[in-house]
Amino acid sequence: MLIKEIRDTLDAELLVGEDLLETEVHTACGSDMMSDVLAFVKDQAVLITGLLNQQAIRTAAMMDMVCVVFVRGKRPGEDILQVARENGIAVMATTHRMFTACGLLYEAGLNGGCKTI
Amino acid sequence: MSDMSGNSLHYHYIVPGDDFTQAGAASSAVKQILKQLGLNPQTIRKMSISLYEGEINMVIHAGGGEIDVDIDDKKIVAVLTDYGPGIEDVDLAMQAGWSTASEQVRGLGFGAGMGLPNMKKYSDELIINTTVGAGTKVTIVVNIEN
Ligand SMILES: Nc1ncnc2c1ncn2[C@@H]1O[C@H](COP(=O)(O)OP(=O)(O)O)[C@@H](O)[C@H]1O
Ligand SMILES: [Mg+2]
Numbered sequence: 269m270l271i272k273e274i275r276d277t278l279d280a281e282l283l284v285g286e287d288l289l290e291t292e293v294h295t296a297c298g299s300d301m302m303s304d305v306l307a308f309v310k311d312q313a314v315l316i317t318g319l320l321n322q323q324a325i326r327t328a329a330m331m332d333m334v335c336v337v338f339v340r341g342k343r344p345g346e347d348i349l350q351v352a353r354e355n356g357i358a359v360m361a362t363t364h365r366m367f368t369a370c371g372l373l374y375e376a377g378l379n380g381g382c383k384t385i
Numbered sequence: 386m387s388d389m390s391g392n393s394l395h396y397h398y399i400v401p402g403d404d405f406t407q408a409g410a411a412s413s414a415v416k417q418i419l420k421q422l423g424l425n426p427q428t429i430r431k432m433s434i435s436l437y438e439g440e441i442n443m444v445i446h447a448g449g450g451e452i453d454v455d456i457d458d459k460k461i462v463a464v465l466t467d468y469g470p471g472i473e474d475v476d477l478a479m480q481a482g483w484s485t486a487s488e489q490v491r492g493l494g495f496g497a498g499m500g501l502p503n504m505k506k507y508s509d510e511l512i513i514n515t516t517v518g519a520g521t522k523v524t525i526v527v528n529i530e531n
Contacts, residue, residue: 303497306434319494323441326409327494330416330433332426347406355413 269293269377271335271358274314277376278362278369280337284349285358291334295381298370302327309333312381316369320344322351329355337362339369393457394418400440400465402449405493411452412437415463422456425530431507432461432527438500439465439523445490446470447521460509463525471517479505 272289275282282289296314299305305315305327314335315328320342328336329351335358338344343361344352352359362369374380396418398411415436419429436452443450447469455462472478479501486496505511510526 300494301491301497302494303499306438307497307499307503321493322406323409323494326413326437329413330409330430330437332430351413 269373273376274335274337274373274378275360277372278337278360278364280360280362283344283359283361284352285335285356285360288334288356288358291358293334294378296370296373296378297380298366300366305331310381314373314378316366316373318342318366320348322348324348325351325355325357325359328357334358335360337369339364339366393455396454396456398452398454400443400449400452402444402447405444408441408444409437412440415452415454418454419456419461428461428527428529431509432463432525435504435508435511435525435527436463436465438504439463439525441495442500442523443467443469445486445493445495450520458529460529461527465523465525466520467522468520471519471521472513472515473517475513475515 271291293313295312296316297309297312298316300317300319302323309331313333315333316337316339317324318339325336325348338361341363349359400411401407416433443465447467450467453464477483481502482498484496484498490496508525509528512524515521
């Protein structure tokens, strides 16, 4: 799946990363706990989160993820978008809630990357 | 901040304890340097995750501190020094899920008690020197493999 297809599937607004729209991704992870992302993510490329802070982006960057989706209509501020630009991460915002956003992406072909921890 | 001496690179960072928005900035900077050095992505990932967990710990548990990173052709060594409360029982702190983090810290996305076990998992060597009431020094070593 391409990052632009994530945007379209979620009716999301792309806030950073025009240049990453054609990037291919296969796996995703949904969490508000960055501790869990750091401990359990392996090669997932997309982070779906309701946590609105710079650390959501930094955590994704540490894990070599390429896209962060903020759910529930949360709008990241300029400080967060700047961290995303510095780290080459696409950022989008959707009004869907976490469960729905994950479900839509799963249905569209993204998967969790591993069956269990 | 860096200087060259012999065949190794040294970097020094101050980690503010009163500004959570900056937590992880030093680790991001180190990751950029490791990328520019062209190191293997797995090596970079190991150091990035370990250092980031350590940096977050300094901010949420110890009121900030300092990070020194040394890179030579064999390994990357990061030393995180703080003057916080220290760790009373290191074996307990190393257990997955054990945390003294506040609800407020959890609201920021951290404090699941997975940081130290994760640092152990991703580093090649993890040394914790700590004195209750005086502070903690965490040394993370990641070997460079190509
Ligand atoms: N630099 C530090 N100074 C004081 N206490 C620390 C430090 N790092 C870790 N700890 C203690 O060890 C516990 C476990 O750390 P960690 O595994 O990273 O989990 P978490 O940060 O999610 O609580 C912390 O809750 C804290 O009590
Ligand atoms: Mg921690």
